[in-house]
Amino acid sequence: MAEARIAVVGARGMVGAELRLVLLQRGHGEPLAFANASDCDGAEFSVAFLAVSAEAALALAPRLLAQGVRVVDCSSAFRERADVPLVVSEVNARDLAAASSARLVASPNCSATMLVLALSPLQAAFGIEHVSVATYQAVSGAGRAAVEALEAETRAQVDGMQPNASAFPQPCAFNVFPHESAIDEQSLCNEEEQKLVAESRRILGMPELPIDATCARVPVRRAHCQAVVVTLSSRASLEQVRAALQRAQGVSLHPDAGPDTASARNATARDDLLISRIRWAQSDLDKPEQDRRRVALWLACDQLRKGAALNAVQLAEAAGWI
């Protein structure tokens, strides 16, 4: 459907800009670009990528759907809606096929996307029982203002000045702090941790998979890292684990150390998930080899690209919309 007229809504944001770039790079041409949801009229296009707030997406998507537009939403607005497929293209494109009449599809949270890219091949090969993850999240997940704050604060600090008010609750330059999303009073988890758990479970089709997550911000422009420990359901050798990840789509294996190991910098502007440090969790080393089940992994992924824009475009491609 090369004739699809494509729109990007929220085109001035970080994800919006990346969507335009990915669409161009993948041969879909220059999309119509709308800065705000209020500017756009579904009569002008047939497929829309929404890179706006959940609040704006909630208002805009029904209006576009009523005009016959197919919508890929990058916000959290529809990710928990059972009638809206939540899809990572390499992991559960089956959910998109199963909902072939769906005109709205949701692209997941960036941290969930990269985590399930690593978990899914292990789930398929060995089954998985438990996941523990600590994230190292770039500031661009919080939008353009956050990246500008990191730049401005960093500049001030290298010149020996105190940073001004930040886009975050505290300065982000040369700092690490828990993810700034709201803390749920019941669970004491922040919203990012809740999304990561709920969305990963849904995408993997394991609604009760035990996942422990801690999400934190690091002073990086783009690309998140994750330290993960996965408990497998069945016996596997480390070579089999490595082979399963090596075969997986959208994933590349990297050395455990040195200039080419998986890192925020090496993941930046790349399409795939970088994995290194595939090993047994240390406490499993005290067990006989046949009893080892807990695999540790180190992940790095560009959250603006596969974590947002690229996955959204891949979903529209998989659905045959573009």
Added chain:
Amino acid sequence: MAEARIAVVGARGMVGAELRLVLLQRGHGEPLAFANASDCDGAEFSVAFLAVSAEAALALAPRLLAQGVRVVDCSSAFRERADVPLVVSEVNARDLAAASSARLVASPNCSATMLVLALSPLQAAFGIEHVSVATYQAVSGAGRAAVEALEAETRAQVDGMQPNASAFPQPCAFNVFPHESAIDEQSLCNEEEQKLVAESRRILGMPELPIDATCARVPVRRAHCQAVVVTLSSRASLEQVRAALQRAQGVSLHPDAGPDTASARNATARDDLLISRIRWAQSDLDKPEQDRRRVALWLACDQLRKGAALNAVQLAEAAGWI
């Protein structure tokens, strides 16, 4: 023993400079300062703090001991030696008292020090069975050249230039990567992870405590953070966990979010371990309250201060050497 003549060896390094500062701040006066191990003669002083490489410490310490000097070593040279106490002052000062004739004491790895400060009160109150930790480590743990590299690389990058060769295997500015220490071919753990596990076990007196660690570098000048999940041996409420940590020495509790939450920046130049985000690990929330055992914590600690210099000085104080 106000008359102790104190020396700092390796005085130009990051830990050496901090040792001088801490000694002054705690009323021990200006120490004799030696840049290199080869310059110093034990006849000139009665207590020495070694802030040199493990290799240099291995050569120097026996020479000083033979001259009757009491030695606190900040390197890894003696940390595994059964006849040398490895001590965090708030945690196992008993090991120092038990080795009252010891003339050499080792101060632990910075990551182990901060971890056991949080684990020890939980161990005492409830018992602990398993620990999982991911670290966010400042570059200053790698020495002054690393801090200078971070500054220079950051300056270059904010000016839109490519960073020059780094003190690390890849640029550290705006980047996150696995800890750069050597990878053990057998376990595939890096040296920092091995130290963290071995030293934490020894300090806690639990030689078989299962600990899973992933150590990574973040672009921060000083102060490490850690995302921790501890499995308790016996039933506890979250209020009891909080109370046990609140009572602990060298520890302060901080809000779960906002400007005062535990962070690298907020921990910098502070003496204590900052703890926030005391909560049940998410997967425990699906269990009945009486079955919950896995506590998640977020830690931040200045690794040059409590993680190195301050603890070393506290050890000499606890031993009655200064």
